[in-house]
Structures are given as C-alpha cells and as structure tokens.
Amino acid sequence: MPELPDVEGFRRVVADHATGSEVRSVRVLDPGVVHTSATGFTRALEGRVLGEPIRWGKWLRVPTRSRPEYPQLLAHFGMTGAFVWTSGEDADHRHDRVVFEFRDGSLRYRDMRKLTGLWLATEESDVAELLGELGPDAAGVSRRDLRERLTRTSRRLKPALMDQTAVAGLGNLCVDEILWRSRLAPTRSTADLDSAQWARLHARLRSVLRSSSRVGHVPDRPSWLTGHRDERDARCPRCSTALKRSRIGGRSTVWCPQCQPC
DNA sequence: ATTTCTGTTACTTC
DNA sequence: GGAAGTAACAGAAA
Numbered sequence: 001m002p003e004l005p006d007v008e009g010f011r012r013v014v015a016d017h018a019t020g021s022e023v024r025s026v027r028v029l030d031p032g033v034v035h036t037s038a039t040g041f042t043r044a045l046e047g048r049v050l051g052e053p054i055r056w057g058k059w060l061r062v063p064t065r066s067r068p069e070y071p072q073l074l075a076h077f078g079m080t081g082a083f084v085w086t087s088g089e090d091a092d093h094r095h096d097r098v099v100f101e102f103r104d105g106s107l108r109y110r111d112m113r114k115l116t117g118l119w120l121a122t123e124e125s126d127v128a129e130l131l132g133e134l135g136p137d138a139a140g141v142s143r144r145d146l147r148e149r150l151t152r153t154s155r156r157l158k159p160a161l162m163d164q165t166a167v168a169g170l171g172n173l174c175v176d177e178i179l180w181r182s183r184l185a186p187t188r189s190t191a192d193l194d195s196a197q198w199a200r201l202h203a204r205l206r207s208v209l210r211s212s213s214r215v216g217h218v219p220d221r222p223s224w225l226t227g228h229r230d231e232r233d234a235r236c237p238r239c240s241t242a243l244k245r246s247r248i249g250g251r252s253t254v255w256c257p258q259c260q261p262c
Numbered sequence: 263a264t265t266t267c268t269g270t271t272a273c274t275t276c
Numbered sequence: 277g278g279a280a281g282t283a284a285c286a287g288a289a290a
Contacts, residue, residue: 003268058269079269080287095287113286115269155279164270171268218268226268250281252267 002077003171004138004209007058009216010075010083014053014062014107017085021102022049030097033109033117044071044120045100057134057168061127071120074130078115084108138169139209143202150190158186159249169209172251173218173226178205180225185260186253229254 002010023045028038036044048071051063059076060083063069075083084093087105098118100107109118121127136145149166150157160166161175170178179186181204184197193201212218220227225243228234234243234254241258 006268076269078285079267081269112288113267113269115285153278159280162269173268247281251269 002058002079002081003174003218004055004058004169005174005212005215006082006217007055007060007077007169008139008213010077011053011055011060012216013083013085014050014060017105018050018062018100018102018107019052020049020065021104022047023100024103025101027099027101028097029092029099030114033097033111033114035117035119041098041118041120045073056131056137057164058171059131059134059168061121071122072127074119074121074127075109076116076118078111078113078117080113081109081111081116084110133165135163135165135167138167138174138205139213141167141202141205143199146202146205147198154189154191156186156248157184157188157190158251158253160190162249162251170205172253173229174208174212176229176254177212177218177224177226178208180255180260181208183259185257185262186248186255187262225254225256 026042026045028034028041031038034041048064048066051065051069054061059074062073062075064071085105085107092099093108093110095110095112096108097111097114098109119130121130135149146167150160157179158175161170161178162172182201184201218226223237225237228237228243235241236243236256236259239256239258241256243254244257245252245254247253
C-alpha cells in the first residue's frame with residue numbers, strides 16, 4: 001500500500017490527531033520494528049509533545065516540540081505499514097507493532113510484514129544517514145529537475161521512476177498510472193524522450209499524485225489503470241485494448257500496448 | 263503446495 | 277562502471 005499518496009494520508013492522521021499532544025505512553029508490542037532498544041525508544045518519546053509531521057517521499061518525520069525538535073520519530077511503512085488512529089477502547093490489532101497513547105486516543109503503527117519500521121533521530125545527521133540519498137519529493141519536483149535527475153542514467157522509465165534517489169515517493173502503482181496517462185511505455189529509455197514527452201510526463205506525474213494524495217492512495221476507480229490491475233482479462237479504460245502484464249525491474253507492471261507504444 | 267504482493271537492500275550477472 | 281536480475285526480509289491471501 002504505502003507510496004507517496006498513502007504516506008501523505010498517514011501524515012494527515014498524525015497532524016489531525018496527535019500533533020500538539022503529549023505522548024502519555026509508548027507500548028512497543030514488537031521490538032523488531034523499533035531500531036533501538038524498546039526501553040530506549042519508549043523513554044525518548046514519553047512525555048514529549050509531537051510537532052508537525054513532514055513527509056519526504058515515502059518517509060514521515062515527526063519532530064517533538066523540544067528545544068531543537070529532537071528526538072524525531074522517523075517512520076517508513078514498507079509494503080504493508082500504516083499509521084492508524086483509534087479513539088476509545090479499541091483492542092490491539094494483531095499487526096499493531098507500536099502504540100503511542102494520547103489523552104484522547106491511540107496512534108498505532110500497524111504493519112503486517114515488518115519490512116521497514118520506526119527509527120529515532122537524535123540529531124540531523126541521524127536523519128541524513130537514514131534517508132540516505134533521497135531525491136527531491138515527487139509531489140513538488142519541477143519539470144527541469146525531473147528530467148535532469150532521470151537522465152543522469154540511461155535506463156527504462158519504470159525502474160528510473162521507482163528509484164528513490166532520483167525522485168522520492170513513487171511506487172509501483174503510481175508509476176504504472178503515471179506512465180499510462182503519459183502514454184509512455186515502461187520500457188522506453190529515459191534517453192530518448194523529447195521535450196514534449198518530458199512535459200507530459202511531468203504534468204501527469206503531478207496530477208496523479210495530487211488526486212491520489214487527496215484520497216490517501218492511488219484510486220482504483222474504473223477510469224484509472226490502477227482500477228484494472230487485478231482483473232484477469234483486463235482492458236485499457238481508454239481504448240479497450242487488452243492490457244499487457246509483465247515484470248519490469250522486478251516489479252509487476254501493467255500497461256496498454258496501444259496507448260503506450262514502444 | 264505454489265505463487266503473488268503497493269518496498270528496500272545486497273549481491274550477482276551481463 | 278553501469279544497467280538489469282534475483283534473493284531476502286515476513287506474512288497473508290489467492
């Protein structure tokens with residue numbers, strides 16, 4: 001689930017319910033997801049007031065309202081993670097790994113597969129080390145930046161757009177949707193797009209992210225390519241041609257051979 | 263029992 | 277050196 005639009009939804013969960021509130025207690029139900037000792041993690045955050053969360057690509061940073069905003073909580077959601085807010089007496093979900101308790105509810109880091117997790121940053125260098133060479137956030141990237149960063153290497157569009165160090169935030173569904181709307185085949189090389197195609201790619205990228213972020217995921221409506229990913233004899237919502245499906249860059253990829261010619 | 267999956271990293275192969 | 281492919285992580289669903 002979690003790509004940029006999903007993480008944007010989790011950012012809103014934190015901003016709407018937890019920002020400005022004191023963490024009364026932290027329950028680490030699965031020590032495997034916090035990359036410090038469970039007691040160290042708990043001790044660092046209990047009694048702190050959370051600040052405004054910031055999303056960068058698929059990462060979420062939650063500062064604390066202390067002198068220089070540290071420690072900071074850094075969250076990544078892998079393929080199955082989420083932040084879920086519950087108010088009232090909800091029992092723990094079986095995949096709740098960490099629960100932050102507030103006066104009026106609980107913020108739950110819920111993740112089935114535990115591919116990534118939560119980290120604590122004590123200073124800015126911790127953040128830099130964790131996020132590594134993350135590219136500019138895809139939701140705000142300029143056309144010029146997009147082109148420049150994707151043409152640093154010559155490779156197929158699909159893996160190029162998925163590369164978080166080139167541009168941060170795009171995942172498998174986003175990329176297929178963007179390429180379909182841009183009428184560009186995922187196998188096309190970043191080296192041979194003309195200016196009009198770069199302009200269209202940038203425009204579609206921005207609009208797909210804007211509308212997806214509003215709902216907190218890539219919509220699976222019938223008018224979207226994503227709405228047909230899981231169908232057996234899926235057809236293009238635009239031209240009804242049978243959609244193609246294969247593995248590109250190790251990821252399942254769906255595209256329309258008619259609308260997106262090689 | 264086998265295959266698949268919205269992510270990332272490390273390693274191998276070409 | 278760079279691009280591309282694979283396995284691994286862990287767990288559930290088809």
